[in-house]
Amino acid sequence: MKKRLQNTTSDYLMPVTAITLFLIIWQCVSMLGLVPSFMLPSPVDVAKAFVKDFPLLLSHSGVTLLETFIGMAIGIAVGFLLAVLMDRYGLLRKALYPLIVLTQTIPTVAIAPLLVLWFGYEMLPKIILIVLVVFFPIAVNLLDGYQQADKDTINLLLAMGANDRQIFRYVKFPSALGHFFSSLKIAVSYAVVSAVISEWLGGFNGLGVYMTRVKKAYAFDKMFAVIFLISALSLILMWLVNVIQKKMMPWENRKEQ
16 A cells, blocks of 8 residues: 555656756746747736636637637547447448548548538537547547457357347447557547647637637737647546546456455
């Protein structure tokens, strides 16, 4: 128990120390004038801009997070369904897998303007872009998890008269949970970034719209403030995924102990 507490303390202490050291160096560079302040505002200036515009940032964050959650929910559902179908039907897997990979070869920045052109400046094109980004890691990793399920356990259940639904429920799905949460951590960060990118190219609200406005005003302290906010939101969402994973996979917690 004591060793586990020490490891947990070390896990938190090291990144906090590294971030603090980075901010101190950044502040010193700004104070010494090594880089002009209009190009690289100091952490203090960024913090002041964050506090000053906090209500506005909060309002824009709500829009971006709403787009992210809706897109994530649809993307996870699509990825889950595709993985189940491809695992169940070999011919469908051979037909769909190359198409799924092909969707990821199109740069996000290239397809976002087309979605805005086709679907307007409201929330729909942002959600579609998030779905396109999210469903791929979910589908591919879940499929790998299903395929790597223990064959001996599956054969045992078949010998006991289990049907495909029971095999999926008791063997394949539990074995794929680790793959699912690993892909979900990637998808969460991609979803937030995709929402912001789509807002750059057209919209009325959102952190991407806010970034575009402050960039045109050359308010780089506010630009850095929103960048840090986007990073913080991504980290919080990834932390939530970790919490959910520990709740849904309690046996992994026992292994760590």
